[in-house]
Amino acid sequence: MRVAVVKNILDANSRIAQENRKLFDKLGLTVINLMSSPGAGKTTLLEQMGKHFGGQLKIGVIEGDIQTTLDAERVAAAGLEAVQIETDGACHLDANMIAAAIDGADYADVDMLFIENVGNLVCTAGYDLGEHVRIVVLSTSEGDDKATKYPAIFQGSDAMVITKTDLKPHLNFNTDRITADLKRLQPDAAVFEVAALQGQGISDAADWLLAKRPHRK
C-alpha cells in the first residue's frame, strides 16, 4: 500500500502572501515591508521618502499599528495615500491583513507601496506579507548589538537602514560592528545610514529602491 504524500503545503499566511505578491506584480507595484523596534523612525523615514519621490513616483502606505491612527495621520499629512490597519493587540502584520487592506484600496496608479509594520523586532520577521523588499530599520540609539541578539529579522532583510545617525556623537554606536554582524547573517544585504529629520542619506536608500523596480514590471 502506498501513501500519497503531499509536500510543500503552504501555510495559510504564505498562501495569501503569494496571492498578494501576484496582485502587486500585476499592478506593477513595488512593495516594501518596513520592520523595526518601536520608535526606530519608520514613519519619519516614510515622510522623507514621500518628499523625495514626490512628483516622480506615486507612493502608497499601509500603516500597521496595534492601536491608534497616529502614524497614518502623519504620513497622510506628508501627502501620502495611507491605509491604517489596527491589529487590535496583534504584535505583527500578516498577509491576510494586507489582503484585506488592499481589497478596499485602488492602487492602479500607485508605483510603490510601503508597509509600515508594527514596532516589533521579533514577531514581524516570521510573516511574509507578499512584499518584494524587506527593510529592517535600526536607530543608532538602540545599540550596535541588535543583529546578534535578534538575528531572524536581520537575516531575512534585503537592507538595513540605520537611522538617527545625527545622534552618533552622543552614543557608543559602531556602524562597522552592526554591519559585520548583519553580513554574517545576510551577505547580500545593503546598508544605508540616514538622519531622516535632517534629510540626510535618504537619496541613497531611495535610489537603491528605484533600482529594485524594473525587475517587478
Next chain:
Amino acid sequence: MRVAVVKNILDANSRIAQENRKLFDKLGLTVINLMSSPGAGKTTLLEQMGKHFGGQLKIGVIEGDIQTTLDAERVAAAGLEAVQIETDGACHLDANMIAAAIDGADYADVDMLFIENVGNLVCTAGYDLGEHVRIVVLSTSEGDDKATKYPAIFQGSDAMVITKTDLKPHLNFNTDRITADLKRLQPDAAVFEVAALQGQGISDAADWLLAKRPHRK
C-alpha cells in the same frame, strides 16, 4: 439536574506565575520584571542599579534573550549574579521559563531579583512571571507617543523609567505628554527619568524600589 461550574480556572502561565510568586515571598525576594523595546537601556539600568545597591543589597538577575548571552555577560561583569534564559525565538519570557531558571539557582541570600525580559514592547505585557513589580523602560529616542501606541504594557506597569534623558536636547521628546498618556492608562504609575550611563536619576528609582520591599517580607 445541576451542572457543576468551575470558575476562575487559571491558565497554565498564571498558575505557574502564582507558584513563582509564592516561592519569591517565602524567600523574602522582591522580584522586578523589566520590559521595553530592544535597546531602550534595560541592561545599562541594571548595571547602575547593581552599582547603587552594592554592599546594601544582594541583587540577582535573570536575563531573557532570544539568542546570545551578551546581556548576562554584561551584568555579570558588573558583579551581579546572572542567569541567562535563551528563548530560542520566543518573543517574551513566560512563568514556566522563570520556574526553570529559579529551580537551578540559590536565592537564599538574594534580596532583589531583576528579570530583564526580551526586548519587545508588545508580547511581554501579556505574561505574568510571578514578579511583584513591573517596570516599563522607555528611551527618549523612541518618542513620546509610545504609551498611546502600545497601551497594554504601560497599563500593566507600576512604573515607567524614561532612559537616555541626556539625549533630550537632540530630540523632540515631551516628558509631560508621555506621562499624561501613561496616567490615563495607569493613574498610580510612578515615573522616573534617568541618564543611566551618567548615573543620573538612578537613586530615585532605587529608593522607590526599596520602599516596595517591606510589603513582601
